[in-house]
Amino acid sequence: MTLAFYIAAAVALAATFRAVTHADAVHSLLYFIVSLLAAAVIFYILGAPFVAALEIIIYAGAIIVLFLFVVMLLHIGRGQRREERSWIRPRVWVGPAMLSAVLLAATVTVITAEPPPAPHALPQATAPSDVGVSLFGPYVVAVQLAALLLLAGLVGASHLRRHDKSIPLRAKGDPP
Amino acid sequence: MYELLWLVPALPFAGFLVIAAGGRRLPAAAAGWTGCAAVGIPAALSLVFAAGFLFAPPEGHAHTQVLWTWIGTETLRAEAALRLDALSLTMTAVITVVGFLIHIYSTEYMRGDADFRRFFAYLNLFVAAMLVLVLADNLVLLLLGWEGVGLCSFLLIGFWYGKRENAMAARKAFLVTRTGDVALLLAIFLLVRETGTANIADILARAPEVFAEGSATANAAALLLLGGAIGKSAQLPLQVWLPDAMAGPTPVSALIHAATMVTAGVYLIARTHGVFLLAPDVMFVVALVGAATLLLGALAALAQSDIKRVLAYSTVSQLGYMFLALGAGAWSAAMFHFMTHAFFKALLFLGAGAVITALHHEQNLHRMGGLRKKLPLVFWTFLIGTACLAAVPLVTSGFYSKEKILWDVWISPYGGPGFWIAGATGAFLTALYCTRMVALVFFGEAKTEVSERPGGRVSFVLVVLAVWSLIGGGVELPHTFAHVKVFSGFLAHTVTTVVELPPGLDWLLWLLLGIASVLVFGGIAVGWALYRGGEPPPILRRAGVDAARRGAHGGFGFDTAYDLLFVRPFTALARANRADIVDRAAAGTAYSARLLHNILSATQSGRLRWYSATIAAGVILILAIALLT
Amino acid sequence: MNTHVPLEHVMLLAAALFAIGLAGLLARRNLIFMLVSVEVMLNAAGLVFIAAGAYWGQVDGQSMFIFILTMAAAEVAVGLAIILQFHWRHHHLDADAAATMKG
Numbered sequence: 001m002t003l004a005f006y007i008a009a010a011v012a013l014a015a016t017f018r019a020v021t022h023a024d025a026v027h028s029l030l031y032f033i034v035s036l037l038a039a040a041v042i043f044y045i046l047g048a049p050f051v052a053a054l055e056i057i058i059y060a061g062a063i064i065v066l067f068l069f070v071v072m073l074l075h076i077g078r079g080q081r082r083e084e085r086s087w088i089r090p091r092v093w094v095g096p097a098m099l100s101a102v103l104l105a106a107t108v109t110v111i112t113a114e115p116p117p118a119p120h121a122l123p124q125a126t127a128p129s130d131v132g133v134s135l136f137g138p139y140v141v142a143v144q145l146a147a148l149l150l151l152a153g154l155v156g157a158s159h160l161r162r163h164d165k166s167i168p169l170r171a172k173g174d175p176p
Numbered sequence: 177m178y179e180l181l182w183l184v185p186a187l188p189f190a191g192f193l194v195i196a197a198g199g200r201r202l203p204a205a206a207a208g209w210t211g212c213a214a215v216g217i218p219a220a221l222s223l224v225f226a227a228g229f230l231f232a233p234p235e236g237h238a239h240t241q242v243l244w245t246w247i248g249t250e251t252l253r254a255e256a257a258l259r260l261d262a263l264s265l266t267m268t269a270v271i272t273v274v275g276f277l278i279h280i281y282s283t284e285y286m287r288g289d290a291d292f293r294r295f296f297a298y299l300n301l302f303v304a305a306m307l308v309l310v311l312a313d314n315l316v317l318l319l320l321g322w323e324g325v326g327l328c329s330f331l332l333i334g335f336w337y338g339k340r341e342n343a344m345a346a347r348k349a350f351l352v353t354r355t356g357d358v359a360l361l362l363a364i365f366l367l368v369r370e371t372g373t374a375n376i377a378d379i380l381a382r383a384p385e386v387f388a389e390g391s392a393t394a395n396a397a398a399l400l401l402l403g404g405a406i407g408k409s410a411q412l413p414l415q416v417w418l419p420d421a422m423a424g425p426t427p428v429s430a431l432i433h434a435a436t437m438v439t440a441g442v443y444l445i446a447r448t449h450g451v452f453l454l455a456p457d458v459m460f461v462v463a464l465v466g467a468a469t470l471l472l473g474a475l476a477a478l479a480q481s482d483i484k485r486v487l488a489y490s491t492v493s494q495l496g497y498m499f500l501a502l503g504a505g506a507w508s509a510a511m512f513h514f515m516t517h518a519f520f521k522a523l524l525f526l527g528a529g530a531v532i533t534a535l536h537h538e539q540n541l542h543r544m545g546g547l548r549k550k551l552p553l554v555f556w557t558f559l560i561g562t563a564c565l566a567a568v569p570l571v572t573s574g575f576y577s578k579e580k581i582l583w584d585v586w587i588s589p590y591g592g593p594g595f596w597i598a599g600a601t602g603a604f605l606t607a608l609y610c611t612r613m614v615a616l617v618f619f620g621e622a623k624t625e626v627s628e629r630p631g632g633r634v635s636f637v638l639v640v641l642a643v644w645s646l647i648g649g650g651v652e653l654p655h656t657f658a659h660v661k662v663f664s665g666f667l668a669h670t671v672t673t674v675v676e677l678p679p680g681l682d683w684l685l686w687l688l689l690g691i692a693s694v695l696v697f698g699g700i701a702v703g704w705a706l707y708r709g710g711e712p713p714p715i716l717r718r719a720g721v722d723a724a725r726r727g728a729h730g731g732f733g734f735d736t737a738y739d740l741l742f743v744r745p746f747t748a749l750a751r752a753n754r755a756d757i758v759d760r761a762a763a764g765t766a767y768s769a770r771l772l773h774n775i776l777s778a779t780q781s782g783r784l785r786w787y788s789a790t791i792a793a794g795v796i797l798i799l800a801i802a803l804l805t
Numbered sequence: 806m807n808t809h810v811p812l813e814h815v816m817l818l819a820a821a822l823f824a825i826g827l828a829g830l831l832a833r834r835n836l837i838f839m840l841v842s843v844e845v846m847l848n849a850a851g852l853v854f855i856a857a858g859a860y861w862g863q864v865d866g867q868s869m870f871i872f873i874l875t876m877a878a879a880e881v882a883v884g885l886a887i888i889l890q891f892h893w894r895h896h897h898l899d900a901d902a903a904a905t906m907k908g
């Protein structure tokens with residue numbers, strides 16, 4: 001099981017890296033799906049099968065597919081892919097990589113600074129029903145809020161997609 | 177009858193509103209007659225009130241009319257209430273009657289002036305403010321009138337503001353009187369704090385309970401009141417503004433700077449005499465100020481070459497007599513002199529105005545002369561006015577009022593022979609400069625052609641005032657002449673009588689009257705001997721005398737001294753602070769705010785990735801702080 | 806199901822994923838890729854919750870993950886709508902060119 005974790009971790013890292021650095025949006029999204037699947041495996045190994053399933057069904061299956069639809073809707077073609085490549089030349093990555101490396105170093109220092117205290121109980125696989133009880137027990141207000149958030153997202157999305165050109169929203173360098 | 181009291185100040189104010197709002201739509205003549213009527217009706221009313229007070233006095237010899245509650249707090253209550261008693265009635269009657277006559281005079285004198293309407297608007301506003309001042313039931317309302325007359329004085333001195341000197345004179349008058357006003361304000365604060373009321377009658381009633389006689393608080397209150405009074409009444413050392421105030425039109429000089437406003441200080445002290453009686457030391461200071469001012473004013477009047485400045489210094493000097501009387505506790509003598517002075521000084525100013533108009537606005541005494549034949553009416557009325565001013569015995573009102581002051585000063589517990597000598601010397605000097613003025617203006621050779629003779633209205637006013645100046649003294653005679661005490665009897669219910677006549681001193685009164693009369697005639701004789709030819713006598717050209725004349729001409733260097741003491745340091749300070757050091761702090765705040773704004777504004781690049789990077793940098797910073805500490 | 810994966814290792818993996826996502830967010834100019842990078846970072850945060858929950862034997866970690874999932878769904882819905890609108894107006898997805906809100 002431990003070995004499976006490290007394999008999944010390696011896959012997740014590699015796939016995520018490619019997802020972030022790939023010039024083609026569709027390829028990038030497919031790499032991200034791979035990364036999510038690897039994460040789902042890790043969740044399973046950590047004893048959370050229900051969440052692992054959700055990761056696959058909702059994240060990979062719904063959210064990323066939504067991305068794919070949009071990308072296809074926008075007809076991002078070969079020319080734009082070339083432009084995309086010019087945007088992600090290695091020089092561009094220097095600053096962000098350094099910033100991220102510093103952040104990673106800081107986080108690693110925090111994580112490895114002292115070993116975590118011993119757990120109260122041995123890790124146990126939790127059943128979906130436990131999660132459900134937790135959600136509708138102590139977290140019921142948070143569930144309500146999450147519902148509101150989803151509603152707000154729904155309204156926002158349906159408002160933003162309206163094809164209203166009367167609102168000027170022009171960036172620099174656009175044709176007038 | 178007394179319910180109509182509110183009309184007395186309200187009508188002039190209404191007149192002001194009508195004329196000011198009417199503007200150019202109102203014909204000039206209509207504006208003039210509105211102004212006259214707005215003062216004439218109150219004049220008639222006040223005469224009716226005076227008759228009522230004389231023959232059927234109201235209960236308590238006072239009538240209070242509460243108009244509305246103006247300021248009502250727990251600790252201070254100031255009602256807009258008018259109080260009519262003998263003191264305020266005397267003032268009201270003089271203000272409205274003399275004011276009415278001067279209004280009539282002005283309709284002719286100011287004819288053809290481009291700002292004829294504005295003049296009458298200001299004049300009415302002045303009368304309204306002055307009446308509020310004298311009728312006020314409490315100190316706060318009194319202050320409203322006090323500041324109102326100050327404002328009108330400023331506006332009317334600078335009436336012809338196109339000329340720089342006039343505007344400067346107006347400013348000077350305003351600033352100098354304001355110095356006194358600050359003292360008055362402090363006095364009001366002090367009295368309200370100590371007695372817990374702003375009502376003047378209540379203050380006078382409570383003062384003996386609150387203040388011990390001669391205590392520091394009583395002295396402070398009286399001194400502060402005196403400060404306000406000397407500012408308004410142009411007494412030493414704040415007398416410098418009055419001669420310059422002659423820059424205003426002559427009717428203004430007659431009304432404001434001779435008859436009414438400058439006597440507000442006298443009225444204030446008489447009104448609050450109860451406080452002064454508790455501060456005998458301050459009473460002495462009042463008498464001292466009056467004595468010094470009357471001598472100084474008389475000497476300065478002797479050396480002036482401008483006819484209006486002669487009259488201005490003589491006003492300063494006569495106000496000095498009133499202060500001397502107040503300092504001696506001779507309240508009714510001061511008010512009596514105020515009344516006669518209002519008539520004859522208004523007469524003199526109006527006569528001087530007629531002379532000035534007749535001579536193409538020539539005001540220099542040395543370019544006048546020989547007007548006796550050309551302006552006989554002006555000559556005779558002016559002569560009567562001068563005789564009153566010089567206190568020619570028996571026939572003039574000025575004699576009775578001035579002699580009453582001198583006599584009261586001698587016998588008063590607060591006065592004494594020393595003050596009598598100062599007053600008698602002043603009487604001699606007054607006779608001297610009066611003779612000089614008349615000789616230079618009306619005798620000798622004519623030096624300027626007469627271009628215009630006074631019209632019907634001017635002549636009428638001059639005659640009326642001349643008659644009153646002659647007979648006005650009849651209401652109060654020395655007891656050795658006849659027992660006529662109308663005036664002091666009238667006031668006795670309002671002011672505390674301090675000066676009691678000791679029995680068996682009639683010989684002294686006769687003696688003092690005789691000496692004073694001799695001094696007056698001596699002054700006239702000396703003046704006539706020197707100026708008979710209408711020319712300055714040769715003695716003036718001697719070096720020492722000339723220097724003294726120059727000093728007196730310049731008002732004894734008070735202006736120069738104040739210039740050195742106050743104006744120069746102030747302007748030097750202002751010049752040193754030209755870059756406005758204090759403002760730098762404020763400007764620095766604005767500058768640093770702008771700097772910070774620019775810095776923060778630069779971070780708002782509008783670029784999404786830049787924002788993400790700053791968030792990340794912030795997270796790193798927080799982590800670093802958490803790790804390193 | 807017992808695991809022998811140390812907590813630190815999962816945390817390190819999450820930190821690494823987060824760092825990659827951050828680097829992507831900062832480096833990419835295309836709005837779609839920026840959104841993907843944000844999803845990567847969210848996913849890394851979710852991983853930490855799951856690991857910690859498993860370590861302590863609590864279900865709260867999983868509950869939290871579900872909330873993250875909800876939030877991600879809402880965020881993606883709005884984000885993608887903005888991207889669509891943006892593309893319709895500008896015919897490109899360059900985030901740097903849209904710097905009209907410069908202070």
